Amino acid sequence: MPEWAQNPWKPNPWFESVAVAQARARKRLPKPLYGALVAGSERGQTVADNQAAFAQLGLLPHVAGAHAERSMGRVVLGQEVSLPVLISPTGVQAVHPDGEVAVARAANARGTLMGLSNFASKPVEEVVEACPRTLFQMYWTGDRDVMVHRMQRAQKAGAIGLIATLDWSFSMGRDWGSPEIPEQIDLKAMVRLAPSVVTKPRWLRQFGPRHLPDLTAPNLAPPVPGGGWGAAPTFFGAYYEWMTTPPPSWEDVAWMRQTWADISGTPFVLKGVARVDDAKRAVDAGVDAISVSNHGGNNLDGTPAAIRLLHPIATAVGDQVEVLMDGGVRRGSDVVKALALGARAVLIGRAYLWGLAANGQAGVENVLDILRGGIDSALLGLGLSSIDELAPETLVVPDGFHVS
Numbered sequence: 198m199p200e201w202a203q204n205p206w207k208p209n210p211w212f213e214s215v216a217v218a219q220a221r222a223r224k225r226l227p228k229p230l231y232g233a234l235v236a237g238s239e240r241g242q243t244v245a246d247n248q249a250a251f252a253q254l255g256l257l258p259h260v261a262g263a264h265a266e267r268s269m270g271r272v273v274l275g276q277e278v279s280l281p282v283l284i285s286p287t288g289v290q291a292v293h294p295d296g297e298v299a300v301a302r303a304a305n306a307r308g309t310l311m312g313l314s315n316f317a318s319k320p321v322e323e324v325v326e327a328c329p330r331t332l333f334q335m336y337w338t339g340d341r342d343v344m345v346h347r348m349q350r351a352q353k354a355g356a357i358g359l360i361a362t363l364d365w366s367f368s369m370g371r372d373w374g375s376p377e378i379p380e381q382i383d384l385k386a387m388v389r390l391a392p393s394v395v396t397k398p399r400w401l402r403q404f405g406p407r408h409l410p411d412l413t414a415p416n417l418a419p420p421v422p423g424g425g426w427g428a429a430p431t432f433f434g435a436y437y438e439w440m441t442t443p444p445p446s447w448e449d450v451a452w453m454r455q456t457w458a459d460i461s462g463t464p465f466v467l468k469g470v471a472r473v474d475d476a477k478r479a480v481d482a483g484v485d486a487i488s489v490s491n492h493g494g495n496n497l498d499g500t501p502a503a504i505r506l507l508h509p510i511a512t513a514v515g516d517q518v519e520v521l522m523d524g525g526v527r528r529g530s531d532v533v534k535a536l537a538l539g540a541r542a543v544l545i546g547r548a549y550l551w552g553l554a555a556n557g558q559a560g561v562e563n564v565l566d567i568l569r570g571g572i573d574s575a576l577l578g579l580g581l582s583s584i585d586e587l588a589p590e591t592l593v594v595p596d597g598f599h600v601s
């Protein structure tokens with residue numbers, strides 16, 4: 198009998214659910230950092246609905262006739278993944294000294310794909326080394342020349358695809374207050390943050406005496422003449438570039454997709470699609486995949502939960518592009534529900550950020566294992582042998598659930 202099966206409830210660093218990982222992250226992190234991961238915008242309607250909507254969907258199980266073997270591997274974006282859960286790109290991973298590298302190692306160890314934010318704290322070269330199957334994510338920031346340089350850098354590093362995230366509206370307010378983010382973590386900032394940090398000595402210790410969290414964005418560093426990259430901008434420097442870049446048109450989307458195709462020839466994903474008409478425009482722009490997403494509720498508050506938007510979009514374009522979704526996934530049965538409504542795979546954000554904050558690489562692996570175990574037991578309960586058998590009929594869907 199494996200050790201875990203002897204008594205799986207024995208207290209240990211392994212956590213049993215994403216909610217427990219979140220509780221541990223909350224306990225471990227200084228308050229402003231925990232707040233940065235909670236994120237959300239305005240009154241928090243969308244961030245709450247992303248999770249609440251999953252709870253409105255039911256599953257109809259069979260009592261007997263289940264399958265002893267079940268499979269959840271699938272080809273996503275041309276890559277075999279061992280479970281239909283990918284790492285969504287997120288900033289803020291400097292909450293752990295290994296940040297995106299720890300997440301990438303975990304994704305690699307568990308047989309899935311890493312999404313790396315252009316606002317990441319680690320350079321794309323290091324992250325691809327940790328997980329060769331990394332998708333690089335870009336916002337529409339800077340001019341076209343700068344974007345071409347960034348795409349070339351990602352291609353040269355070995356990225357296996359590009360995620361263009363376009364849903365962002367620079368909303369500044371949250372009813373529960375925003376955490377202070379210093380320009381950089383220097384002595385002055387440490388003194389100011391001291392009251393929230395001194396109570397978390399275990400968290401601080403892992404950075405060592407000189408390695409305080411780095412709040413720069415190395416993947417947005419400017420190219421220097423003759424090759425190479427200049428100094429990484431601070432988070433706010435990078436944010437300023439983004440805020441002052443005019444928003445993209447559909448022609449810009451088509452340009453970005455074509456430019457990436459010319460540079461790399463690997464898949465192009467448009468993330469942040471909420472409408473059927475936009476999904477069709479994305480198809481016309483030539484994208485390979487879309488992610489039905491509201492940025493985890495961090496963007497335009499009032500956007501419906503991503504899972505409510507999924508089925509109409511998957512029905513409209515699912516035979517032309519790969520349809521992914523992200524937002525609110527916290528358990529294996531959530532993944533099963535999203536797949537039943539037409540997603541090829543889901544992406545997770547906060548779930549793995551809680552794991553990272555709680556226990557580094559092992560914590561992210563823990564989260565992926567929770568989701569794997571949850572998908573497997575949901576399939577077992579439903580009497581299915583594969584995620585390929587999931588369909589809308591697997592679910593109990595309340596009237597008016599789907600939104601388009």
Ligand SMILES: Cc1cc2nc3c(=O)[nH]c(=O)nc-3n(C[C@H](O)[C@H](O)[C@H](O)COP(=O)(O)O)c2cc1C
Pocket residue numbers: 233234235236247285286287288289314315316334362468490491492493494495523524525526544545546547548
């Ligand atoms: C703290 C935080 C930072 C994020 N940063 C990015 C980012 O840099 N780029 C991006 O495309 N999406 C970003 N996202 C959105 C995620 O990729 C994803 O869409 C979202 O987290 C999914 O919802 P979930 O957190 O409920 O899983 C971020 C989300 C969070 C919570």
